[in-house]
Amino acid sequence: MPSPTRTPIEVNGRSYQWMRQPVVVVCVDGCEPDYITQAIEAGVAPFLARMCERGASTLADCVVPSFTNPNNLSIVTGAPPSVHGICGNFFWDPDTGQEVMMNDAKYLRAGTILAAFSNAGAKVAVVTAKDKLRAMLGHGMRGICFSSEKADKATLADNGIEDVLALVGKPVPSVYSADLSEFVFAAGVALMKRDRPDLMYLSTTDYVQHKHAPGTAEANAFYAMMNGYLEELDRLGAVVAITADHGMSAKTDAGGAPQIIYLQEWFDARLGAGRARVILPITDPYVVHHGALGSYATCYLPADADIADVTAGLVAVPGIEAVYTRAQAARRFELPPDRLGDIVVIAEKLNVLGTTASRHDLSALEVPLRSHGGISEQKVPLIFNRPLHNVPSGRRLRNFDIVDLALNHCA
């Protein structure tokens, strides 16, 4: 264990004290706060209940767009997307004129807290469910960094670890399963026992949350599983800090029909076919559970479009919550303006935004659509197994304050 009297680490303008015991930061993908509330109510998450009672529990605002990549990167950099540059899972790269995944570390504009501590001598480990996040989370970092999805492919050279399956004692899980997240927790516990990392980041996937509402048997089973592993990390002496990348809402009518506004169709009818370009930054290679349908879109408009006129037309569409210009969205949500379209569109809680009906495969949705991306999924849990100290009342807490709180404000 490094001495806590060492010089604090500075990352992206914030200062982090050295840890006095192992610190485990957990990002539970799609964890609408009610998932935990209902699991506690059902009696299946007694350790989570104890964390809230004896440690600390509050709500925090995640980054909007309330998607996975922007929020995971905010958590590990301690900064908003205006600083780290990752404002979607997917964006339109104006340099190449192509729509691309924002998975590559070349898009990252800031260093991570994980990298900074590891380079200063701390033992750091990262386990993420899907491999898409691994490269960015591990950027510049020494130590262990691998995904459940490719756990069998991990090598000492690339991931700082090998024989992960033997360590965890589980097979590689399906990418569409609750097991993919369980593997993250099981690996976290195994690593804590074997290596006792100073700082560990565990990031799950929201496969369960996209399918099952808070309080249902399937959701409760997921949180019961999580409860057990987190309790073990607590017993091993770690500070355990939990947050989420975003919440999760039903996106259907009462009968389960998805409430979709097809923005490309709207623009094609108003401005001419193909003249506007609608980007859905929720898009990723794993769309079976959400059909690339979320509540946030950014749109590039033709040079002759009247933005005020387009905005007025869009806000009148039932289900649209708000429309912002690039500058407004960049300011309000702390986003990098050069990676936004001319406008940003946010849907209401029960609505999602699509491009055209033909470009979304709804047949892949096995259950009524639940998704995220909007302001309606901005509130996420912030829970610690120890009390917090010296947090000014009235401070607007963000999910990306979690490392600051765990290192600088936790007993």
Add this chain to the structure above:
Amino acid sequence: MPSPTRTPIEVNGRSYQWMRQPVVVVCVDGCEPDYITQAIEAGVAPFLARMCERGASTLADCVVPSFTNPNNLSIVTGAPPSVHGICGNFFWDPDTGQEVMMNDAKYLRAGTILAAFSNAGAKVAVVTAKDKLRAMLGHGMRGICFSSEKADKATLADNGIEDVLALVGKPVPSVYSADLSEFVFAAGVALMKRDRPDLMYLSTTDYVQHKHAPGTAEANAFYAMMNGYLEELDRLGAVVAITADHGMSAKTDAGGAPQIIYLQEWFDARLGAGRARVILPITDPYVVHHGALGSYATCYLPADADIADVTAGLVAVPGIEAVYTRAQAARRFELPPDRLGDIVVIAEKLNVLGTTASRHDLSALEVPLRSHGGISEQKVPLIFNRPLHNVPSGRRLRNFDIVDLALNHCA
């Protein structure tokens, strides 16, 4: 059955065709759409699933404040509160200088569709769970109008019916129970069999919804119960139309602690003790399930208060979604300005507004707080057991369009 070729009935500027078969309009109190979605997913509401598939299902906007009285009165008058005058369960009467329940028909400024049809010769019946709504719903109406709560007290003179318990075959239920709503449905079926009313209005209570999240066993049991009675009404040949007075949201952090902003304390600190008056229009005599905590408040300010300054201060409080002046709120939500304070305050989805900590008995909350009142609970189901015709696409549907849709647009 009256002839459907009779002259349509005009009420509050809208025209209603005569029914060709019995029409049953159901207001399911606190029915966030996901309650029905999850009950269908769980397989316990097959008739509701069939209604959505073969009839019609969409979402509609309820009235904000998303409370019981304003919305029930909007449904039966087909008009917003600016027309009928009921903008809360509770208000400050400037004529008397007192805070009073808005239960008395003397506060009603518009006639109801129920009264108009009954006075034109239609057989009309109303059953409501709590007695607080009965006087207003039955105002000016001939026919049957009683509550589950006081079913044993119903008389021919006052309620148009006697011996209700014998008709329904159930005892008077507890006011804090799911049975109070089941009694409404059971009475509706019994009345349909015995009297075959032309127009029936059934209005339940949200005791279950305040306690249990969509998809939980208790919530699913409620919707399974409702599914059975509605199927029976369908089998008896009625048009069945379902909506809600408002949705329902968790109002806690992940640990289940209520997220309360005490507005009177805020005003007392800013303007001096007792100088502003905070009115919580959710207040009613039955506060055990919500502690008089909802997401909407209206506030009377002292004459020397700077409204712009107060507004700027309030919107900066974490958990406040929006603050409107009286005129803005009256326009945006179609409310009667003379029954609003100087400002209207709306809380975010997971927050509620209180007066002072000492005036809310949180010990009465047996489970994590779930409540309503804000914009976050504005979306409600609108479901029919027959297809709808000639509804213009792009029409913003309201829950109080339900009688128009059932009589003028239903097959």
